[in-house]
Amino acid sequence: MTPDQVDMTVDLGGIELRNPVLTASGTFGYGTEFSPFLELESLGGFVAKSLTLEPRTGNPPPRIAEAPSGMLNAISLENVGVEAFIRERLPALSDEVTVIASVFGTEIELYGRVTERLDGVSGVAGIEVNASCPHVKAGGIEFGQDPKALAALVRTVRQSTRLPMLVKLSPNVTSIAEMARVAEAEGADGLCLINAVQALDVDVDTRRPVLANGLGGLSGPAIRPIALRMVWQAASAVDLPICGIGGIASAEDAVKFLLCGATAVQVGTANYLDPGVAGQIVTGIAEYAARHGFARIADLVGALETPQGG
Amino acid sequence: MDPLNGAGRPANHPPPPELSRFLLAQSPAGPRDMATPPLHPPIRADGTVVEVRHEGGSNRRISLLVPGWPGSEPGQFAMLSPGARSAVPRTDPLLPRPMAVFRSQATDDGHLVEFLFKVTGRGTALMAEALTGQVVGVVGPLGRPFPRVPEAGACVLVGGGTGIASLYALAIREAPTAMLLLGAGSRDDLMGVEDFEAVDDLEIRIATEDGSRGEQGLVTQLLERVLDEAQSPPPTVFSCGPTPMMARVAEIAAARGATCWASLENNMACGFGVCLGCAAPIRAGGYALVCNTGPVFEASTVTWEAMP
Ligand SMILES: Cc1cc2nc3c(=O)[nH]c(=O)nc-3n(C[C@H](O)[C@H](O)[C@H](O)COP(=O)(O)O)c2cc1C
Numbered sequence: 001m002t003p004d005q006v007d008m009t010v011d012l013g014g015i016e017l018r019n020p021v022l023t024a025s026g027t028f029g030y031g032t033e034f035s036p037f038l039e040l041e042s043l044g045g046f047v048a049k050s051l052t053l054e055p056r057t058g059n060p061p062p063r064i065a066e067a068p069s070g071m072l073n074a075i076s077l078e079n080v081g082v083e084a085f086i087r088e089r090l091p092a093l094s095d096e097v098t099v100i101a102s103v104f105g106t107e108i109e110l111y112g113r114v115t116e117r118l119d120g121v122s123g124v125a126g127i128e129v130n131a132s133c134p135h136v137k138a139g140g141i142e143f144g145q146d147p148k149a150l151a152a153l154v155r156t157v158r159q160s161t162r163l164p165m166l167v168k169l170s171p172n173v174t175s176i177a178e179m180a181r182v183a184e185a186e187g188a189d190g191l192c193l194i195n196a197v198q199a200l201d202v203d204v205d206t207r208r209p210v211l212a213n214g215l216g217g218l219s220g221p222a223i224r225p226i227a228l229r230m231v232w233q234a235a236s237a238v239d240l241p242i243c244g245i246g247g248i249a250s251a252e253d254a255v256k257f258l259l260c261g262a263t264a265v266q267v268g269t270a271n272y273l274d275p276g277v278a279g280q281i282v283t284g285i286a287e288y289a290a291r292h293g294f295a296r297i298a299d300l301v302g303a304l305e306t307p308q309g310g
Numbered sequence: 311m312d313p314l315n316g317a318g319r320p321a322n323h324p325p326p327p328e329l330s331r332f333l334l335a336q337s338p339a340g341p342r343d344m345a346t347p348p349l350h351p352p353i354r355a356d357g358t359v360v361e362v363r364h365e366g367g368s369n370r371r372i373s374l375l376v377p378g379w380p381g382s383e384p385g386q387f388a389m390l391s392p393g394a395r396s397a398v399p400r401t402d403p404l405l406p407r408p409m410a411v412f413r414s415q416a417t418d419d420g421h422l423v424e425f426l427f428k429v430t431g432r433g434t435a436l437m438a439e440a441l442t443g444q445v446v447g448v449v450g451p452l453g454r455p456f457p458r459v460p461e462a463g464a465c466v467l468v469g470g471g472t473g474i475a476s477l478y479a480l481a482i483r484e485a486p487t488a489m490l491l492l493g494a495g496s497r498d499d500l501m502g503v504e505d506f507e508a509v510d511d512l513e514i515r516i517a518t519e520d521g522s523r524g525e526q527g528l529v530t531q532l533l534e535r536v537l538d539e540a541q542s543p544p545p546t547v548f549s550c551g552p553t554p555m556m557a558r559v560a561e562i563a564a565a566r567g568a569t570c571w572a573s574l575e576n577n578m579a580c581g582f583g584v585c586l587g588c589a590a591p592i593r594a595g596g597y598a599l600v601c602n603t604g605p606v607f608e609a610s611t612v613t614w615e616a617m618p
């Protein structure tokens with residue numbers, strides 16, 4: 001078998017993807033930023049930067065810092081707003097590009113309104129609900145950290161759209177399986193995980209956190225084993241398709257997620273290091289499948305051989 | 311498997327039409343001469359290390375052969391990934407480093423692109439240890455360049471520390487109506503001075519805090535004197551260096567009615583406007599992205615006291 005004979009298509013909760021490689025929200029802008037570096041059409045698709053109802057500005061700098069094999073970020077809600085996304089960003093993309101819109105807000109009602117606005121907009125293939133936003137009314141805990149808040153959030157967004165709805169889970173929880181079940185029960189079509197892991201680093205000279213915001217989110221290869229563990233646990237807990245995210249920088253990394261039960265993957269921080277990497281991951285996955293005799297990528301999903309009780 | 315290695319985008323791939331729009335659509339940080347030529351779209355490429363040379367103190371010069379490099383304008387930069395695409399790819403340090411393009415020249419094998427840097431941390435240390443033939447990931451050219459000086463005007467270039475590297479291409483473009491002021495803690499901290507000295511018709515003045523080269527004192531003191539002696543209209547001031555230096559340069563220029571452009575050097579993760587990590591506070595409110603609205607800003611638009 002040759003790589004181009006491998007059937008790369010997958011179905012992510014009703015979103016037909018030409019291959020399982022997407023790029024992650026917040027790491028791929030609104031798509032066109034990457035057109036100098038790769039053919040956007042060669043990807044399974046991309047998840048746009050999370051959108052709020054109104055344009056928002058973010059946190060004061062420093063907003064990013066290096067971490068061992070990763071980075072910390074505290075960007076907050078900065079985005080162009082849903083109207084500008086629909087009016088200016090979507091039309092700049094070819095119809096051949098699969099775009100998933102990510103939504104967030106500081107209140108459940110706001111998530112619902114952004115989602116409603118996106119419903120029926122041509123060029124939006126699905127909604128990803130970013131559950132890692134601080135819930136202002138609940139004192140800033142992430143929606144995705146509280147099963148009740150997550151249930152209410154998913155229910156509201158479900159009622160606001162007919163599009164396929166993916167729920168992006170927060171890793172900052174005790175039981176990812178529980179959160180996965182909550183999202184499934186409220187009508188999610190698929191799950192995406194993980195978002196960045198809550199973290200802190202300190203500048204000993206100034207005796208302050210390195211980020212102006214104090215806490216930040218850790219992403220990059222440092223979190224990959226955590227992400228694999230969570231994807232595997234979530235895949236074991238629910239029947240929904242899963243999109244694996246966390247530290248993916250190569251085809252080999254991506255294949256690990258598929259083996260652990262992910263139907264597709266998202267490449268995040270690695271896009272910064274090499275803005276063409278997602279395209280190479282597509283090619284590399286096909287090569288892996290051909291080499292190992294998998295005619296369909298879908299056959300790789302969950303093919304992990306686990307030890308007894310593992 | 312080498313995750314980040316692979317063929318770059320072919321050099322003859324036509325630039326996507328939306329790119330220049332994208333670069334220019336960002337709200338400008340100040341009035342700009344519209345005669346600025348359209349910018350080259352960036353490429354991603356594997357740069358091959360030709361040489362890493364000592365430049366005094368902890369300064370180094372890295373020369374990379376970059377296939378498909380389209381050339382750059384004064385003030386533009388590239389993101390260099392020190393370890394990611396080596397034979398054994400590294401994930402630590404992970405992020406690429408923004409570096410001003412010092413100089414580039416076409417050769418038969420691609421462009422030879424030079425960067426001057428100071429070893430300050432793990433990324434730059436790794437780059438300093440790079441061996442000839444090793445590969446460094448390159449994404450560039452990025453950012454919006456220094457605008458042109460108005461017709462018949464003069465200019466003063468003020469460089470401090472590693473910021474000096476950003477000014478070389480500008481010095482070449484603006485000589486012979488440019489004066490260059492360089493500042494550093496000590497002689498060893500100055501970089502690229504011999505290259506600047508070789509630029510025809512460029513007047514150079516140097517200040518070091520310890521007096522080991524040029525005058526003893528701060529480069530901002532030189533600037534005050536130069537501007538006070540300058541004829542009207544005041545020259546355009548360009549600066550790149552540590553934030554306190556650029557803030558002071560902005561103040562000095564403003565007090566004398568001189569237009570001042572500053573090239574900011576924030577931390578960056580991507581360099582092309584997607585991570586939103588490089589935000590600089592601006593007077594009009596909110597933040598501007600240093601990587602694609604800048605790195606060059608009209609100095610009076612920057613909220614210097616809130617800079618990181
Ligand atoms: C700078 C930055 C900004 C991000 N912004 C968003 C965002 O707006 N919405 C979202 O759902 N995730 C956001 N993420 C999280 C990523 O989508 C991804 O879940 C996370 O980085 C883990 O994947 P990675 O290790 O491949 O980067 C952001 C991550 C980074 C590094």
Ligand code: FES
Pocket residue numbers: 577578579580581582583584585586587588589599600601602
């Ligand atoms: S460095 Fe990523 S947006 Fe500027």
